[in-house]
Every structure is written in C-alpha cells, then in structure tokens.
Amino acid sequence: MTVRPLGADSDLPVGGRTATAASPWRQFWRRNGAGYAFLSPWFVGFFGLTIGPALISLYLSFTDFNLLQSPHWVGGANYLRIFTGDAKFMQALRVTFFFAVVSVPLKLAFALAIALLLNRGLKGLPIYRAIFYLPSLLGASVAIAVLWRELFAGDGVINHLLGYFGIAGPSWISNPRYALWTIILLSVWQFGSPMVIFLAGLRQIPQDLYEAAAIDGASRARQFWSVTLPLLTPVIFFNAIIQGIDAFKSFTPAFIISGGTGNPINSTLFYTLYLYQEAFGFFRMGYAAALAWILLIIIAVFTGISFLTSRYWVYYDE
Amino acid sequence: MTSEAVPSPPPRPGRRSPVASVIAHALLIIASIAMLYPLLWMLAAALRPQQEIFSTTSIIPSSISFEAFSRGWNGLQVSFATFFSNSFLISILCVIGNLAACSLTAFAFARLKFWGKNIWFALMLGTLMLPYQVTLIPQYVLFKDLGWVNTFLPLVVPKYLAVDSFFIFLMVQFFRGIPRELDEAAMIDGCSTFQIYYKIMLPLSLPVLTTAGIFTFIFTWDDFFGPLIYLNDMKNYTVTLALRSFVDSTSQSDYGGLFAMSVLALIPIFLFFLFFQRLLIEGIATTGMKR
Numbered sequence: 001m002t003v004r005p006l007g008a009d010s011d012l013p014v015g016g017r018t019a020t021a022a023s024p025w026r027q028f029w030r031r032n033g034a035g036y037a038f039l040s041p042w043f044v045g046f047f048g049l050t051i052g053p054a055l056i057s058l059y060l061s062f063t064d065f066n067l068l069q070s071p072h073w074v075g076g077a078n079y080l081r082i083f084t085g086d087a088k089f090m091q092a093l094r095v096t097f098f099f100a101v102v103s104v105p106l107k108l109a110f111a112l113a114i115a116l117l118l119n120r121g122l123k124g125l126p127i128y129r130a131i132f133y134l135p136s137l138l139g140a141s142v143a144i145a146v147l148w149r150e151l152f153a154g155d156g157v158i159n160h161l162l163g164y165f166g167i168a169g170p171s172w173i174s175n176p177r178y179a180l181w182t183i184i185l186l187s188v189w190q191f192g193s194p195m196v197i198f199l200a201g202l203r204q205i206p207q208d209l210y211e212a213a214a215i216d217g218a219s220r221a222r223q224f225w226s227v228t229l230p231l232l233t234p235v236i237f238f239n240a241i242i243q244g245i246d247a248f249k250s251f252t253p254a255f256i257i258s259g260g261t262g263n264p265i266n267s268t269l270f271y272t273l274y275l276y277q278e279a280f281g282f283f284r285m286g287y288a289a290a291l292a293w294i295l296l297i298i299i300a301v302f303t304g305i306s307f308l309t310s311r312y313w314v315y316y317d318e
Numbered sequence: 319m320t321s322e323a324v325p326s327p328p329p330r331p332g333r334r335s336p337v338a339s340v341i342a343h344a345l346l347i348i349a350s351i352a353m354l355y356p357l358l359w360m361l362a363a364a365l366r367p368q369q370e371i372f373s374t375t376s377i378i379p380s381s382i383s384f385e386a387f388s389r390g391w392n393g394l395q396v397s398f399a400t401f402f403s404n405s406f407l408i409s410i411l412c413v414i415g416n417l418a419a420c421s422l423t424a425f426a427f428a429r430l431k432f433w434g435k436n437i438w439f440a441l442m443l444g445t446l447m448l449p450y451q452v453t454l455i456p457q458y459v460l461f462k463d464l465g466w467v468n469t470f471l472p473l474v475v476p477k478y479l480a481v482d483s484f485f486i487f488l489m490v491q492f493f494r495g496i497p498r499e500l501d502e503a504a505m506i507d508g509c510s511t512f513q514i515y516y517k518i519m520l521p522l523s524l525p526v527l528t529t530a531g532i533f534t535f536i537f538t539w540d541d542f543f544g545p546l547i548y549l550n551d552m553k554n555y556t557v558t559l560a561l562r563s564f565v566d567s568t569s570q571s572d573y574g575g576l577f578a579m580s581v582l583a584l585i586p587i588f589l590f591f592l593f594f595q596r597l598l599i600e601g602i603a604t605t606g607m608k609r
Contacts, residue, residue: 035432045479
C-alpha cells in the first residue's frame with residue numbers, strides 16, 4: 001500500500017495519463033473504489049458530524065452566537081472573559097479538578113486492592129468479581145443517580161445507618177461541604193471495571209518471576225513492590241488515563257443530584273454542567289463553544305503530560 | 319488472551335495459611351455487602367409500603383406489594399409504557415446503525431487497499447480523544463435547521479454514520495485476526511468485496527459484534543445528555559428523562575413509585591449482566607471499555 005501526501009488529490013493517479021487509454025479517474029476508482037465505497041458512511045459522519053462541527057465550534061468560540069441571531073465576530077472576547085472575569089468558570093474548574101484528583105486515585109486504589117485480594121487463588125472469584133463489577137455496569141444510569149440523591153438526603157438511609165453509631169449526619173447533598181463528596185463516592189463505588197482490567201493485568205505477570213523472587217528470599221511485601229507493582233504500571237497508567245478523561249467529562253450524576261443547578265452554592269458545578277447551562281440555559285452558544293474548546297485543550301494537555309511523565313514511572317518490557 | 323481472561327487464576331506459589339484465606343474472604347464479603355447494599359435497598363424501597371421507605375435501613379420489606387410499580391408507571395402525565403418503548407426503539411435503532419456502519423468502516427480499514435488509508439485511519443483514531451462537547455453546538459444547530467429537534471433522529475442517525483470510533487477500532491482489531499486466506503479463497507470462488515464482508519467477515523465476527531451491540535445498547539439506554547437537549551415533548555421522552563422529571567415532581571413525594579421505575583430502568587442492563595457477563599467482562603479486560 002502506498003500513502004501519498006495529503007492535498008495531492010488532483011494529480012493522484014500518477015502516470016495514469018501517459019500511454020493507457022483508461023481515464024485517470026477510472027483507474028483511481030478501480031484501485032480505490034471499494035475502499036471508499038465502504039468508508040462512505042464514515043466520511044459523511046467524519047466531515048459532517050465530527051471534524052466539520054469541531055471547526056465550526058472553534059469559529060463560534062470567537063463570536064457572540066446566541067442561536068437566534070447570526071454570529072458576530074468578537075475576537076478573543078469570550079476567552080478573555082472566561083479567564084479574567086468569570087468566577088463560575090474558575091469554580092467549575094476547581095470542582096472538576098478536585099473531583100478528578102480525588103476520585104480517580106481512590107477508585108484505582110480500591111480496584112487494585114480488591115483485584116490483588118481476588119488474585120490470590122481464592123474460591124469464588126467469579127462470584128466476587130461479578131458482585132464488584134455490577135455497580136460499574138449499572139452506575140452510569142440516571143436511576144442510580146436518583147438513588148444516590150435519596151440515600152444521602154437529610155432523612156436518607158446513610159444518616160439512619162450513621163445514627164446507629166451515634167452520628168447525626170447532615171443533609172449531605174444540600175451541604176456545600178459534602179455534596180461533591182457524595183458524587184466522588186458514587187464514582188468510587190464504580191471501581192469494578194478498572195478492577196476487571198487489573199485482574200487481567202495481574203494474570204499476565206509471569207509466575208516464574210515470583211518463584212525466582214521467592215528463591216532469592218524476597219518477602220511477599222517485597223514481591224509486591226518489586227515485581228507486581230512495576231509490571232502493573234502499564235495497566236495503572238491505562239486505567240488512570242481512561243478514568244481521568246472520564247472524570248473531566250462527567251455530567252449526569254451532578255445534574256441529577258443537584259437538580260441541574262450545580263448547587264449547593266455551585267459546589268457540584270462540574271465543567272460540563274456549566275457548559276450545558278451556558279449553551280442551553282442562557283443560549284450563549286459562542287461562549288459555550290469557547291468553554292468546549294478549553295475542555296478539549298485541558299484533556300489534551302492532561303493526556304500529553306501523562307504520556308510525557310509515563311516514561312519515568314511506567315515499565316515497558318524491552 | 320481473550321479466552322483466558324475469565325477462569326480463576328492458578329494459586330500463587332507458597333503456602334497460604336487458612337487464617338489468611340478466612341480473613342480475605344471476610345474482607346471480600348464485607349465489601350460485597352457494602353457494594354450491593356444500595357441496590358438491594360432500592361429494590362426493597364420499590365416493594366415495601368410507602369411509609370416504611372425512609373424509616374428503616376433494612377433491605378427486607380415487612381410486606382411486599384407491587385402497588386408502587388403501578389403508581390409509578392402512571393406517575394407522570396404520560397405513561398412509562400411510552401418512555402420504555404421510546405428508549406427501546408432508540409436503543410435498537412442505534413445498535414443496528416452502529417453495527418452496520420462501524421463494521422463497514424472497520425472492514426475497509428482492516429482489509430481493503432486504497433489511497434490515503436493510513437491517514438484516514440489516524441484521523442479516525444484521533445477522534446477517539448475528542449470530547450463530544452466540542453461538536454455539540456454546531457451539531458445542535460445542524461439538527462435544529464433540519465427540523466430534527468424533538469424527534470429521535472439526532473440520537474439515531476449519527477450511529478449510521480460510524481461516529482463511534484471506539485467500536486470501529488475494536489472491530490478493526492478483531493477483523494485483523496481473521497485469516498486472510500479465507501478472503502482469498504472466497505475471492506477465487508468469485509465473491510465480490512461486499513460478499514466477502516457480508517458472508518465471511520460478519521459471520522466470523524459474532525463475538526465482537528455482540529460485544530459492540532451490547533455496549534451500544536447499554537450506552538444508548540443510559541444516555542441522558544442527548545435526550546436532554548434534543549427531546550422536549552414528554553411523549554418523546556426516554557426513560558432517563560422521565561426519571562429526571564419524576565425526581566423533579568417528587569414534591570408530591572411518591573418515592574415508592576420513583577424507586578419502582580428506577581428499578582425497571584435498570585432491568586434491561588441487569589439482564590445483559592446475567593446472560594452476557596462473561597462477554598462483558600472479557601470486553602472490558604481486553605479493550606478497556608469504560609464500564
């Protein structure tokens with residue numbers, strides 16, 4: 001297969017025009033037609049629903065578009081306001097970063113701890129794995145967010161349970177100090193899918209490494225720090241990226257638990273929720289497009305930094 | 319590793335004392351109870367008498383009644399029968415679209431030769447990273463101009479245009495594992511390219527198609543954001559939107575009905591869990607699918 005540089009479309013079938021009678025287009029079609037025919041739905045989607053809209057939203061982010069009037073160019077005004085005069089943006093950023101920085105490590109720690117326990121050759125592994133996995137399969141449902149909202153209400157079950165220990169809990173979801181923590185807990189509760197990935201990763205670690213370590217007199221703790229953990233770093237890295245990106249894009253739990261407001265006093269104003277409010281609450285579409293592009297850049301930077309630092313802590317064979 | 323991801327691992331070398339194993343089981347059982355408690359409590363809340371819901375932490379109802387289900391079913395102006403059939407219709411249409419469009423695309427990338435393939439493939443992978451918020455507003459304007467707002471089309475049509483790069487990638491990986499000799503033999507027998515796709519590749523790709531189909535169903539069934547912005551009329555609501563309206567209207571506080579409908583909303587996903595658990599867990603273990 002040959003790949004020619006992009007943008008060379010017009011003079012594509014090189015040499016086709018020389019001796020042969022067949023037109024260059026026909027030749028091109030004969031060689032590439034099937035591929036492009038199979039790709040045609042994807043092309044429509046890629047240009048019409050992905051790249052096209054992404055570029056248009058970049059353009060809109062420099063306008064005052066409000067869905068009713070046609071957009072007017074305002075230069076960098078949206079970005080300027082976002083970074084200098086928008087307290088809600090800073091709050092949304094704080095909430096989302098806090099959520100990501102707390103929930104992802106907690107979730108991965110639980111996932112790894114349970115995976116290690118399960119990997120000891122205990123009986124009943126499939127049952128335990130199924131039980132721990134179930135919440136992460138169901139957890140993204142609105143039904144679960146609804147449940148969470150009632151569990152952590154002032155007269156909810158959690159406070160009843162705490163009452164047995166003599167603790168009078170607050171109304172968790174309407175207290176600005178705790179509301180975000182209920183959403184963090186909901187996320188950590190769904191540690192099942194990274195756990196499944198950890199279990200698969202643990203099974204890839206060759207047994208003879210442990211045997212060799214045992215012969216050399218390494219304790220179990222030492223084996224964990226020197227064999228299991230280093231060999232598992234690629235899986236930890238993978239899980240951290242997936243869960244980290246997901247944390248930045250989280251929307252539904254905060255929307256349901258706060259009733260779409262991000263309250264109490266914006267303590268659950270997730271970035272995507274703020275974007276939604278700007279776009280579909282106030283119809284400040286240009287402003288929301290700028291927020292979306294900033295989100296894209298945050299995610300790209302986060303991923304880029306992760307990959308750059310990964311060479312210092314992720315172990316790759318060979 | 320696909321077939322080996324599931325059976326339990328061999329015991330680690332070295333003696334495990336029975337005490338350690340008892341402690342491990344005890345920890346796991348406590349953790350299991352904590353994990354399942356919210357779900358069981360919700361099930362109990364749907365079945366128990368209304369006045370009992372918030373006065374007890376028990377997960378065993380004092381008496382069982384299905385009254386909350388019928389109350390909840392008609393708890394909004396429109397019956398939940400409509401919401402469930404809307405959700406089913408959208409989910410099924412999305413599954414069909416995703417399987418057809420993604421497999422066509424994946425077949426081209428995995429098997430066909432054409433100019434620019436590597437570049438298109440790289441661009442396709444690049445869109446994996448793109449958060450949907452970036453395309454959201456122009457897409458909304460487009461669908462609004464087409465007159466599609468308040469219909470299912472904005473939720474369904476994109477799936478027929480292979481916008482789920484993740485599933486394309488998944489299928490490309492699978493297709494590459496199918497021996498090329500099969501295509502070549504079929505071609506010698508006079509099969510067209512489309513016949514090779516349709517009669518050779520698709521039947522051999524049942525595992526990946528099932529995984530992609532189930533996850534598409536679950537993602538669509540759970541989708542909240544799409545319906546939230548595109549569906550305004552309650553007759554068109556999906557179950558997720560209806561639940562949200564139910565929460566907002568629980569000033570009349572029919573919590574039994576709310577939990578009953580929430581339980582029903584989870585049942586289709588739970589059924590997939592019961593019958594396809596192995597496939598789902600394998601899918602996650604080998605591909606890192608989000609759930």
